[in-house]
Amino acid sequence: MTTGVRRRMGVEERRQQLIGVALELFSNRSPDDVSIDEIAAAAGISRPLVYHYFPGKLSLYEAALRRAADELADRFREPHEGPLGARLLRVMGRFFAFVDDHGPGFSALMRGGPAVGSSRTNAMIDEVRQAAYEQIVSHLGIAAPPARLELVVRSWVSLAESTALIWLDGRRIPRAELELQLVHDFAALAAVSAAYDAEMAGILVRILADEPSDGPFGELVGRLAGLVPGPPAGG
Template structure:
């Protein structure tokens, strides 16, 4: 049998390296961020139990093994995605400028809606879902954002220990903001600036009503 020369062998053997899909070399943080962004997009449109690791891998252009390498499993990926969205949203709520409390609240609300608009998938994934998604660590992540927003508002009002009337009033307003943001993302049939002004007016009206039930709230409204 005639020996096959090296040159002939090279011509007959497919170039496996060339056949392999080329993967981008990304830093650990950048790759992790891409996986989280892909997961948030999927979790915003479907229930968490309907999203698989394979779905995330395909959406991110990564391998299944890589997703497991970074997160260990779907629940860990889900929690990491929600934490990422929550941390960025909380960072945007930090007061930046001086001015009257209502002005600073308006500015914070604007930054809140900046996040809603720029990271619609993360916001929707953070807040959507049924009761099953509100237990344990997931519920703690969502409640953490709400507590931060409540604390920010009471600090702006210079209220160290809000009573039940003020606490319920502010938590009701926060729930209204969340509902309004999700509705706005779904319909987009109202100018964002108009929605923000309406929510600030909503807060003013709620405080006026609360003031009828608690003189301390009435004093805050009078000072404003």
Template sequence: MSSGASPPEAPPSGGARPARRRLSVDRRREELVAAALELFGGRDAEDVSIDDVASVAGTSRALVYHYFGGKQELYVAALRSAADQLEARLRPSEAGGLVERPVERLGVGLGRYFDFVEERAAGFAALVRGGPANRSGEVGEIVDGVRHRLLGLVMRLLRVEEAGPVLRVTLRSWIASVETAALDWLERRDVDRRVVERMLVDQMVATLGVAARHDPRVVPLLENLVSEHAP
């Protein structure tokens, strides 16, 4: 007997529900790493929980554990992702190879570095600031590896084949200054980015001047830079 009401709409064939959006394994890992970087970039790793990452990623803590096993594994994966992104950004390009003057090459390299800082702020902050004070194990290897490759990049930009102890200390100290300046700019942004980049180039010239007083082998490099680095 009909009641006059319309019958309920029939479910899809086989009673199946509409399919949820499914992500590939790689894509899901990328989303979790991105969520982790957002958190690790703003807080110490000790203050970030798996639940925090799951909440930002819009998933369950069980899924985070499924993909990474624990917070340390996720932290390492997040830092490694940021390190790979930075190194890819700094990889020499054909355009960069057309720049002949060392100071100009250094300026181009700094520009690419700050591009990464600006566009991947959370990843940069997590890489150079986040984590435990005593960076050991895989975390230390990742961070130190990035700095070691940055040293090699700076040497190539300046066309230095081998750095003696004085020059090595000078260049590593300058790299630390670049990291500090980039973090300060990222947090405050009260100085034009290009001004910061020019200041760092000037700082390189100044620190090489100090190094040259302690090692005569630095003098030719300094003279080459000073001759083309008119104010």
């Protein structure tokens, strides 16, 4: 949508345009630093007209966040086809692409600003986490996840968030490396849980049975075994 469009837009079309313009501005600089004047200028309309569609910056921010949240939740959707490791890797690729596109806004949001104090904002973040959780569980093929599996999946979703936030602070590690690392982290967290709980071990063995032996999970264990000085096989 270019600015300076001459024809008159309908109400909903104008709202959607403003949301898109605002989301781009909120994504590329800390939302606290973005003014309504800038949004109006970028949309090619007057400041009062922005207020005609949105009563204030918070409501426009929330609408932009709603769109971002829906888009982010979408990126966790993945066809139920092929090995699990490859599916997770595709999901992580789309997740990091989102983080890359919306860096400053993602950081500001997850670090508690600028709409802090809005329970609606927190609820939207929780919705995305829940959608991600449900997607991953559905790929594991577990109808009623036991508490330990729920913990592994939810804490892994949180790990993906914090890894992305730490990455954004300087981008000192290649993105693709972290996408693959998070797939391995999932296997590692599940394996730790499985190492001490029979039910989790059963679930993990079933998951790994469908993985190719040269897939990320099998490869990881081979590499780990090579790192440890102790006797992993004979001990």
